[in-house]
Amino acid sequence: MSASDANNASTGGYTLPTYPFRVPPEIEARAERRRYPVVIVGAGLAGLTLACDLATRGINTVVLDEDDTIGVRGASSRGIVYARKSLEVFRRLGIFDRIRAKGARWFVGRTLVNDDIVYEFDMSTVTSSEQPAFLNLQQFYIEWFLVDRIEALGRTDLRWKNRVVRAVQAADHVKVDVETPAGPYTLEAEWLIDASGLASAIREGFGLDTHSSKSTEDRWCITDVRFTKDLPQERWTWVEGASNEGRAIWQHPMADGVWRLDFQMAPNSDPAYVSHPDVARDRLRRHLGEGVEFELVWVGPYQYRAHLLDEFRHGRVFFIGDAAHVVSPFGARGGNTGIQDAENLAWKLALFLSGQAPERLLDTYSQERRAAAVENLEVTSRTARFLAPRSEGERTLRAAALALARKYPFARALINTGRLSAAHTYSSSTLVTSGGQCVQNVPIILADGKRACLIDLVSGTPCVFLALWSPSRTANASVVTGLRSLEADFPIKLLAVGTHPMVNSIRDADGTLARELRLEPGFVVLIRPDLHVAGVFAEGDLPALQAAATRTLGR
Amino acid sequence: MRTDPGIADPDVFYATLVAAQEGMTAAESAAFNARLVLLLANQIGDFATLLACIDAAKHSAD
Numbered sequence: 001m002s003a004s005d006a007n008n009a010s011t012g013g014y015t016l017p018t019y020p021f022r023v024p025p026e027i028e029a030r031a032e033r034r035r036y037p038v039v040i041v042g043a044g045l046a047g048l049t050l051a052c053d054l055a056t057r058g059i060n061t062v063v064l065d066e067d068d069t070i071g072v073r074g075a076s077s078r079g080i081v082y083a084r085k086s087l088e089v090f091r092r093l094g095i096f097d098r099i100r101a102k103g104a105r106w107f108v109g110r111t112l113v114n115d116d117i118v119y120e121f122d123m124s125t126v127t128s129s130e131q132p133a134f135l136n137l138q139q140f141y142i143e144w145f146l147v148d149r150i151e152a153l154g155r156t157d158l159r160w161k162n163r164v165v166r167a168v169q170a171a172d173h174v175k176v177d178v179e180t181p182a183g184p185y186t187l188e189a190e191w192l193i194d195a196s197g198l199a200s201a202i203r204e205g206f207g208l209d210t211h212s213s214k215s216t217e218d219r220w221c222i223t224d225v226r227f228t229k230d231l232p233q234e235r236w237t238w239v240e241g242a243s244n245e246g247r248a249i250w251q252h253p254m255a256d257g258v259w260r261l262d263f264q265m266a267p268n269s270d271p272a273y274v275s276h277p278d279v280a281r282d283r284l285r286r287h288l289g290e291g292v293e294f295e296l297v298w299v300g301p302y303q304y305r306a307h308l309l310d311e312f313r314h315g316r317v318f319f320i321g322d323a324a325h326v327v328s329p330f331g332a333r334g335g336n337t338g339i340q341d342a343e344n345l346a347w348k349l350a351l352f353l354s355g356q357a358p359e360r361l362l363d364t365y366s367q368e369r370r371a372a373a374v375e376n377l378e379v380t381s382r383t384a385r386f387l388a389p390r391s392e393g394e395r396t397l398r399a400a401a402l403a404l405a406r407k408y409p410f411a412r413a414l415i416n417t418g419r420l421s422a423a424h425t426y427s428s429s430t431l432v433t434s435g436g437q438c439v440q441n442v443p444i445i446l447a448d449g450k451r452a453c454l455i456d457l458v459s460g461t462p463c464v465f466l467a468l469w470s471p472s473r474t475a476n477a478s479v480v481t482g483l484r485s486l487e488a489d490f491p492i493k494l495l496a497v498g499t500h501p502m503v504n505s506i507r508d509a510d511g512t513l514a515r516e517l518r519l520e521p522g523f524v525v526l527i528r529p530d531l532h533v534a535g536v537f538a539e540g541d542l543p544a545l546q547a548a549a550t551r552t553l554g555r
Numbered sequence: 556m557r558t559d560p561g562i563a564d565p566d567v568f569y570a571t572l573v574a575a576q577e578g579m580t581a582a583e584s585a586a587f588n589a590r591l592v593l594l595l596a597n598q599i600g601d602f603a604t605l606l607a608c609i610d611a612a613k614h615s616a617d
Binding site for chain 1: 592
């Protein structure tokens with residue numbers, strides 16, 4: 001079904017689709033307990049991305065969600081900034097055009113102390129990718145587009161109002177107990193993916209510790225506001241805001257003329273009081289000045305916390321997104337990380353389920369994505385500390401950095417109001433021979449002259465690695481034969497960069513491919529389905545290439 | 556980290572540093588020194604050297 005024939009739920013001036021509950025076959029047909037290869041719990045950002053990614057790889061899944069709509073509590077706050085890597089994933093999944101059409105583009109960011117602009121920056125030229133460095137969009141839109149895309153792909157059994165209450169591991173499957181409006185039922189999942197968020201009943205049922213910590217007592221009040229008059233389409237960040245008793249304020253554009261205004265609260269402030277609509281309106285009037293008309297879309301208090309699971313795999317269960325890790329929202333590292341969790345697990349599951357990789361490949365999901373989560377924790381705690389100095393000495397240092405930043409570019413680098421989510425470099429991964437960094441989705445020209453971009457080469461089925469080869473002048477027929485043997489022995493697509501009479505080729509569209517790959521003639525770069533580099537090799541060193549391919553497939 | 560004498564004219568430097576803080580309150584002086592630390596750190600740049608300096612400063616008050 002599509003969103004158009006769905007019922008609607010109204011909230012904060014928004015009308016969101018609701019999706020109908022359908023009696024599951026287990027109840028309707030009083031069927032025997034059924035077993036499915038992949039079951040995903042939670043139709044949030046991470047779960048829907050995974051279902052959609054697997055559908056593009058030709059894999060059927062069942063998705064169980066306790067709710068019947070997108071978003072959480074309607075059009076509420078949640079993620080709003082989608083970073084380049086996520087947008088590239090969405091391009092591969094086929095929803096980027098809708099995101100671009102709906103999202104708010106901004107390039108200019110200003111950092112302020114009271115009424116003084118400490119510095120400003122322009123982000124319009126920082127990416128070689130077909131996708132921008134970031135786009136702002138309310139999370140429920142992304143989820144909406146994902147549901148539509150999943151339904152169009154027709155490989156996913158999306159079950160709304162199906163609440164998972166228990167998961168029990170068996171030798172070759174997981175038994176999942178589900179509650180629905182039509183009663184309870186049980187299904188079996190060969191692989192269960194828990195994308196049900198921080199409050200996961202599955203994870204709690206297994207008694208797994210998320211090592212909760214409150215590295216900071218920082219409390220914020222998130223306020224989504226619709227203005228009748230347009231503000232400049234820029235991001236403004238007050239490290240110290242006069243309208244907020246000297247504490248920080250964020251002002252971000254979103255779609256539909258709605259703005260995200262985050263106010264840092266005093267330590268130990270009462271969450272119920274600070275988020276009361278009257279109190280929120282007073283604060284907004286102080287911030288915006290009298291005479292600016294606005295409408296509250298959503299107000300909510302927020303205390304920053306950190307959680308991190310020891311292992312993201314537990315038997316036949318994988319944890320993705322907030323079920324595995326939670327960080328404070330600085331740098332938009334929550335949702336964007338969940339999307340990359342999904343992408344990482346999707347290509348590994350696709351290769352495993354098609355028999356091209358052993359189960360060992362699945363273990364590397366936890367290894368690689370936990371390393372990314374650890375990095376996020378580190379980066380976000382530094383921001384939190386900058387924004388909430390713990391002593392007079394720290395405050396003095398921050399004031400010094402702010403004072404110098406007004407005059408000198410070097411000090412601007414010290415002002416930490418959040419470091420935007422970027423793809424993690426898998427340098428310590430057992431799958432990576434060398435590199436591990438993510439290549440940007442640069443434009444390319446295909447052999448037939450058509451324009452495309454790098455990610456198109458790793459989209460859909462079959463799920464492949466790329467061996468991009470820059471032929472040397474001396475490359476002979478035996479080099480070609482050797483490289484071609486990779487295609488026969490591994491899920492690898494071999495492409496010459498430039499032209500070659502015996503091998504399919506791609507060309508640089510505007511010089512960005514050469515800049516991204518930094519590939520010397522006579523070398524081959526092995527690129528994973530998630531566009532991360534697995535290694536760079538001399539064109540004639542077939543044993544090294546075979547070893548790297550074996551390694552990166554977990555064989 | 557360099558610990559052999561490296562400042563061109565130590566007496567002049569020290570007198571200049573003191574003169575710059577003349578008449579400042581303790582808070583103003585702390586703010587001044589913080590700005591100076593950040594400016595000087597940018598001259599050094601190299602993280603290993605900065606780390607050695609932070610460490611030496613922390614342990615030379617004992």
